[in-house]
Amino acid sequence: QVQLVESGGGLVQAGDSLRLSCAASGRTSSRYAMGWFRQPPGKEREFVAGIAWSGTSIGYADSVKGRFTISRDNAKNTVYLQMNSLKPEDTAVYYCAHDKNPYGESRLTGMKYWGKGTLVTVSS
Secondary structure, three states: OOOEEEEEEEEOOOOOOOEEEEEEEEEOOOOOOEEEEEEEOOOOEEEEEEEOOOOOOOOEEOOOOEEEEEEEEEOOOOOEEEEOOHHHHHOOEEEEEEEEEEEEOOOOOOEEEEEEOOOEEEEE
């Protein structure tokens, strides 16, 4: 089992920045891909950004490319999402995800563990 705890959400204005963190504990290591998904109000959960186990492969949703940056600190078993130039349409609950199987790629298309989520609200 893997436990994921997100932090860093909040209420900001359009154009502001936020940094989300996700600390993993339990059966985790640098061999697992991690990433972020989000669920806007009334919509389905969607992929935001992911980083492969190697750290050399990173993927982003088109809607956040150039504004969001994902990174990981394997020594701390933590993944970060730096969000710049936030827009009202970025408003969502952001979930941290951790692959259940090792050596996965950045899109995290396989089975995953999920955090409980952190709310990001961007006002116009």
